[in-house]
Amino acid sequence: MMPTEEVRQVPPPAGRTAPGGSGPPALPSRSGVADLPAAPSASPVEGAADPGVALAVRGLRKSFSGRTVLDALDLRLRSGEFLALLGANGCGKSTALRCVVGLETPDGGTIHIHGREVGAARDAESVRLRRRTAMVFQQVHLVRRRSVLDNVCAGALGRLPLRHSLTPLLFPRELREEAMACLDRVGLADRAAEPAGRLSGGQQQRVAIARALCQRASIVLADEPVSALDPAAAEQVVGLLAELARDQGLAVAAVLHQPLLARRHADRVVGLLGGRVAVDAPAGALTEADLEALYAPDRRTAEQEYR
Numbered sequence: 001m002m003p004t005e006e007v008r009q010v011p012p013p014a015g016r017t018a019p020g021g022s023g024p025p026a027l028p029s030r031s032g033v034a035d036l037p038a039a040p041s042a043s044p045v046e047g048a049a050d051p052g053v054a055l056a057v058r059g060l061r062k063s064f065s066g067r068t069v070l071d072a073l074d075l076r077l078r079s080g081e082f083l084a085l086l087g088a089n090g091c092g093k094s095t096a097l098r099c100v101v102g103l104e105t106p107d108g109g110t111i112h113i114h115g116r117e118v119g120a121a122r123d124a125e126s127v128r129l130r131r132r133t134a135m136v137f138q139q140v141h142l143v144r145r146r147s148v149l150d151n152v153c154a155g156a157l158g159r160l161p162l163r164h165s166l167t168p169l170l171f172p173r174e175l176r177e178e179a180m181a182c183l184d185r186v187g188l189a190d191r192a193a194e195p196a197g198r199l200s201g202g203q204q205q206r207v208a209i210a211r212a213l214c215q216r217a218s219i220v221l222a223d224e225p226v227s228a229l230d231p232a233a234a235e236q237v238v239g240l241l242a243e244l245a246r247d248q249g250l251a252v253a254a255v256l257h258q259p260l261l262a263r264r265h266a267d268r269v270v271g272l273l274g275g276r277v278a279v280d281a282p283a284g285a286l287t288e289a290d291l292e293a294l295y296a297p298d299r300r301t302a303e304q305e306y307r
């Protein structure tokens with residue numbers, strides 16, 4: 001078994017260091033930083049000034065009631081990369097993502113988005129940077145009685161004047177067209193007019209992803225997006241996340257409890273143990289020893305569930 005204090009780091013195979021796509025993107029690439037001011041030329045955070053690095057987390061700390069959950073966590077995510085975040089229940093995966101998007105306030109550490117540091121305060125720059133990130137949850141948080149299209153349009157509310165949020169009737173035509181393109185991207189354009197609650201769980205999760213696209217996020221963080229889905233729907237949703245990274249240059253990180261799905265679709269796997277990175281490897285290089293290190297002492301449970 002691997003020593004838990006060490007990170008098993010495996011370099012990516014040639015050609016996978018900067019995942020990039022082939023084939024025409026269905027939507028404009030969101031990987032660029034054109035609408036952000038130039039990042040500082042030098043940064044104390046390793047990789048934060050590298051334009052290919054969409055998200056750089058360094059030394060992230062978080063405790064709840066004196067119990068350490070994140071213990072100086074380091075994480076980097078590149079544009080065009082699909083990273084699977086693995087680890088046993090309670091190891092801090094959700095907390096890490098929630099700190100990045102601002103749903104939790106870290107006790108320490110730094111978060112850089114496209115090379116710019118996100119402050120703990122809700123200053124305008126940090127809010128603007130965080131809008132580049134979208135979170136997709138296991139619970140899809142759609143308004144079930146509203147149309148699929150209205151739900152996707154809601155992804156844009158953060159950048160629209162307040163009055164547009166009063167009623168979907170005020171959504172501008174251009175927004176509806178953009179939302180349709182996002183729905184088309186996830187293969188659900190033909191369901192646009194239906195109430196969201198009428199769709200299956202897997203389809204609703206794809207609507208939630210379309211909503212993230214309509215937010216124009218360049219970083220998509222998915223927290224157990226397929227835990228409530230059957231194997232076929234899970235395969236489709238994880239495959240879609242991988243495509244968004246590969247074809248549109250989005251930086252995508254997904255918490256998964258299915259190592260086989262991670263192996264099949266992700267570029268890289270990061271495994272957390274005790275609030276730190278214990279494994280960081282190309283997905284295809286994930287070993288049994290890695291899984292044992294991450295899920296021990298519950299290995300037998302993991303074997304039963306995931307094979």
Ligand SMILES: Nc1ncnc2c1ncn2[C@@H]1O[C@H](COP(=O)(O)OP(=O)(O)OP(=O)(O)O)[C@@H](O)[C@H]1O
Pocket residue numbers: 064065069087088089090091092093094095096
């Ligand atoms: N708001 C909170 N208040 C108190 N404790 C919390 C809070 N949020 C998370 N925790 C605790 O922090 C620990 C890590 O939780 P987290 O949800 O990040 O784990 P996880 O790795 O995502 O687990 P799972 O795979 O079960 O979703 C858990 O022990 C959890 O109970």
